[in-house]
Amino acid sequence: MKYFSEFFSDVGQLSYLFFRSLIAVLTAKFRFFLFLDQCFMIGVESVPIVFITSLFVGMVFAIQTAREFVFYGAGSVVGGVVGIAIIRELGPMITAVVVAGRVGSAMAAEIGTMKVTEQVDALSSMSVDPIFYLVAPRVFACILMLPLLTVIANLAGVIGGYFVAIYYGGVIPSSFTESIKILVKVRDIEASLLKAMIFGCAISLVGTFAGLRTKAGARGVGNSTMLSVVISLILIFVFNYFLSMVMFPR
Amino acid sequence: MINFYNVSKSFGDRVVLEDISFFIPDDKITIIMGPSGCGKSTILRMMIGLMKPDCGKVEIMGKDITKISNKEVFELRKNMGMVFQAGALFDSLKVIDNVSFFLREHKLKSKEEIRALSIEALKFVGLEDSANLYPSELSGGMQRRVAIARTIVYKPKIVLFDEPTTGLDPHTSRVIEDLIRNLREQTGALILIVSHVFQTAFRLGESIIYVDDGKILFEGEPKDFVEVDNSFVKTFLGPEGKNIFFNYNI
Numbered sequence: 098m099k100y101f102s103e104f105f106s107d108v109g110q111l112s113y114l115f116f117r118s119l120i121a122v123l124t125a126k127f128r129f130f131l132f133l134d135q136c137f138m139i140g141v142e143s144v145p146i147v148f149i150t151s152l153f154v155g156m157v158f159a160i161q162t163a164r165e166f167v168f169y170g171a172g173s174v175v176g177g178v179v180g181i182a183i184i185r186e187l188g189p190m191i192t193a194v195v196v197a198g199r200v201g202s203a204m205a206a207e208i209g210t211m212k213v214t215e216q217v218d219a220l221s222s223m224s225v226d227p228i229f230y231l232v233a234p235r236v237f238a239c240i241l242m243l244p245l246l247t248v249i250a251n252l253a254g255v256i257g258g259y260f261v262a263i264y265y266g267g268v269i270p271s272s273f274t275e276s277i278k279i280l281v282k283v284r285d286i287e288a289s290l291l292k293a294m295i296f297g298c299a300i301s302l303v304g305t306f307a308g309l310r311t312k313a314g315a316r317g318v319g320n321s322t323m324l325s326v327v328i329s330l331i332l333i334f335v336f337n338y339f340l341s342m343v344m345f346p347r
Numbered sequence: 348m349i350n351f352y353n354v355s356k357s358f359g360d361r362v363v364l365e366d367i368s369f370f371i372p373d374d375k376i377t378i379i380m381g382p383s384g385c386g387k388s389t390i391l392r393m394m395i396g397l398m399k400p401d402c403g404k405v406e407i408m409g410k411d412i413t414k415i416s417n418k419e420v421f422e423l424r425k426n427m428g429m430v431f432q433a434g435a436l437f438d439s440l441k442v443i444d445n446v447s448f449f450l451r452e453h454k455l456k457s458k459e460e461i462r463a464l465s466i467e468a469l470k471f472v473g474l475e476d477s478a479n480l481y482p483s484e485l486s487g488g489m490q491r492r493v494a495i496a497r498t499i500v501y502k503p504k505i506v507l508f509d510e511p512t513t514g515l516d517p518h519t520s521r522v523i524e525d526l527i528r529n530l531r532e533q534t535g536a537l538i539l540i541v542s543h544v545f546q547t548a549f550r551l552g553e554s555i556i557y558v559d560d561g562k563i564l565f566e567g568e569p570k571d572f573v574e575v576d577n578s579f580v581k582t583f584l585g586p587e588g589k590n591i592f593f594n595y596n597i
């Protein structure tokens with residue numbers, strides 16, 4: 098019973114954080130420079146790791162598909178299969194997992210440290226709403242940056258898959274690109290970006306929430322950081338399943 | 348300006364404050380004393396609205412801070428400043444940006460005026476040469492002086508100090524005490540200090556409130572405090588007993 102009430106209390110507080118962040122944007126209390134700062138940290142600084150991880154996931158995916166498909170005479174659809182898998186599922190997922198590990202944990206650690214050193218209270222004591230100052234810029238930077246990173250992840254994954262399919266799997270280059278054009282729809286790209294936005298929202302809310310509820314010194318900061326990554330990862334995988342069910346019905 | 352009426356506060360089963368009432372005079376430096384964990388800092392946090400009592404009324408400048416809206420609390424806080432125990436400086440900002448934070452966030456002055464006022468506040472605490480350093484580059488005593496500058500820069504009517512000299516060497520403690528005295532003389536602000544350090548209490552205090560066992564056991568002048576016939580007070584004063592006042596009130 099206790100766990101249920103805690104669960105619903107946490108969900109309620111996460112919703113509260115989101116709506117207060119929304120109010121910050123709508124009432125012009127949004128700190129634009131902090132937002133830009135976060136965009137740089139979440140977006141620009143994540144590009145190399147998102148690119149490299151997606152590139153290799155695309156390559157691995159092509160290793161597993163290209164040879165088999167060519168063997169069974171379906172080499173002409175390898176590009177489309179790689180494209181669909183990367184764009185619909187792997188691109189947004191990898192981006193979200195990387196950002197949860199790199200940025201979500203940093204958010205929890207930074208805000209958690211501010212909490213235990215009374216910096217969050219100092220903000221409040223100076224009539225500055227910590228949600229407007231700390232949470233809103235991070236949440237909206239994450240919501241904006243995740244889709245942009247996902248575009249990079251999708252491109253990197255498809256490029257990686259292309260080279261492996263052609264040089265390792267023996268797929269004809271023109272059939273790879275043609276099948277992408279035929280099988281991958283605009284709707285897939287839209288769904289990919291929408292998923293990324295939802296993941297971004299979840300990662301940032303969980304990271305900032307974990308930071309704000311940090312207690313008990315250095316250990317508390319460590320716990321919050323760990324918790325933010327674990328919960329974000331679980332949410333990413335669960336949300337991804339349900340989003341795929343809704344976005345790609347039979 | 349500050350009145351507590353029948354305030355109680357518990358954390359779980361532990362009763363920290365039990366039906367306490369007192370008022371803080373405007374024209375004296377008041378010290379709230381008591382052993383660690385007796386609820387001194389809880390009282391301060393209630394005053395600035397960072398914590399709510401379980402029951403009772405906390406009146407600040409004629410308004411019951413437990414009853415007013417969040418927006419009103421934020422407005423009220425613009426007249427109040429709090430110097431936290433370890434400074435609670437924003438470690439990602441330079442000293443000058445810490446000091447100018449309130450004025451900048453509330454857009455109360457032009458950029459040039461804000462800088463001038465911040466430098467003036469830093470001069471008051473003798474740290475104008477450290478304007479471009481980060482808090483991590485300062486000693487503990489310097490950090491507390493910056494915290495004082497950050498609070499006085501917007502000239503609040505009420506200044507609350509949470510353990511301003513705890514953990515500092517005697518010389519630095521004296522510097523901080525002199526700053527607080529000068530602040531009182533120059534601005535006429537209501538000064539309330541929470542401390543368990545005798546020398547700070549007896550050098551600065553014009554009025555003492557002693558809290559122990561969840562209750563107020565003494566309210567009055569420092570010289571009368573050492574005469575109190577109460578076992579809690581006697582234990583707190585230790586073997587020096589009433590001589591402690593003469594030893595520290597130099």
